[in-house]
């Protein structure tokens with residue numbers, strides 16, 4: 445390690461005094477002007493992680509659904525997964541080390557993680573469309589370079605695209621070509637394979653209006669247009685040319701406010717969807733003829749995919765183990781429908797797609813979605829092998845469906861999820877209204893409140909119960925008892941300086957009242 449060069453470069457990316465940040469649910473997130481040193485240091489860490497694993501590591505500069513003024517950074521592990529938890533701690537240590545301790549902290553990480561400093565380091569870098577992202581990604585490059593690492597800057601990409609190229613690179617092309625062209629080709633080929641057996645195919649085009657949150661999704665969907673089969677015609681709204689990123693639009697806005705985004709004109713029963721700011725989440729929605737808005741969130745997306753896969757497995761006589769993975773935010777009605785009507789096992793894990801992904805990998809087929817629309821389907825090697833064996837017998841090209849290739853095997857991906865959903869709706873001949881009618885969501889409310897120190901709240905049971913501060917859970921229990929068919933929980937956010945409150949009850953009024961009362965108990 446060239447400590448002189450390190451000192452010189454680090455001085456160009458100084459850490460603001462007294463600032464401490466944590467590698468949270470999805471990496472570091474903060475106001476963009478606080479992040480230059482974090483980016484430089486994540487460049488350093490990515491080079492070390494690359495040496496430790498002997499693989500290419502990804503660094504994505506984005507703050508997803510957060511306001512345009514924010515930014516963030518997350519590392520992508522060799523198979524396109526989220527950074528291993530043991531390294532999250534190193535990330536936090538490195539980001540918070542004072543200037544004079546930087547060298548010592550790096551040396552300690554190298555010792556603890558057995559990093560062979562003689563090895564080559566390779567890092568892929570991507571960024572979203574935030575005005576601050578270009579400069580911040582340059583700081584990442586400085587960090588990689590000062591440790592002698594090689595880098596490839598993919599520039600503007602969606603988060604899932606960066607995960608894709610990292611996975612392709614490290615699996616020597618088995619997952620696909622590590623280029624955006626490879627990504628578009630892989631997705632459109634998988635989609636066409638799926639849809640060609642559709643009874644509705646050849647009967648004209650499927651129109652879909654997409655709110656791209658004024659973000660990277662618009663750019664990348666436009667790029668993908670020439671690769672998309674003629675069966676699906678996407679209409680892009682909120683492309684970022686007029687309004688600010690995530691402002692009154694995008695998947696998070698639509699999910700939290702349960703209303704349509706600004707900038708998208710909806711006709712009754714028209715199928716619409718929203719991506720988030722880095723295009724790893726998707727939610728669908730429509731308004732009915734009476735003008736009522738209906739949200740189809742991640743829970744209903746998971747349900748649609750599970751129904752399709754379950755029927756398919758039954759048809760080809762497969763007995764593969766399938767499960768749905770949710771978090772505490774999943775609507776209780778979806779859990780009941782999946783378990784009781786569909787008879788699919790459901791598991792609840794902590795918030796954050798890395799926890800869902802991890803659990804999903806315990807099954808041959810793991811369908812995992814957060815209620816906010818972040819998710820995908822993971823398939824095991826065992827599943828792929830048996831699918832290949834039965835391939836010849838199948839009416840539908842099972843080989844193309846398992847592993848469900850339109851579904852990203854690395855992380856939730858709005859573009860690939862959208863193609864899967866469109867294909868399944870077409871194959872099953874379902875309208876958006878029929879899909880929505882699978883079950884009715886229990887009335888619910890998600891609130892956030894700012895408190896002096898959100899970390900005083902500690903939780904257990906997949907975040908459904910608070911263990912600290914003392915007395916809080918007892919207060920919540922007493923409030924929940926006041927309402928019928930109710931539940932509520934609180935947890936500190938891992939991406940914002942807030943505490944989140946979630947409540948369900950028999951009516952919307954009661955869900956709102958319960959959420960409000962719980963929020964008062966949190967202060």
Ligand code: NG1
Nearest residue numbers: 469470796814816818937938939940
């Ligand atoms: P936090 O801020 O930890 O609640 C939010 C989402 C997560 C996940 C991450 C990363 C909710 C309630 N929480 O996490 O599900 O998607 O952002 O983007 O939607």
Ligand code: ZN
Nearest residue numbers: 508720722724
């Ligand atoms: Zn996102």
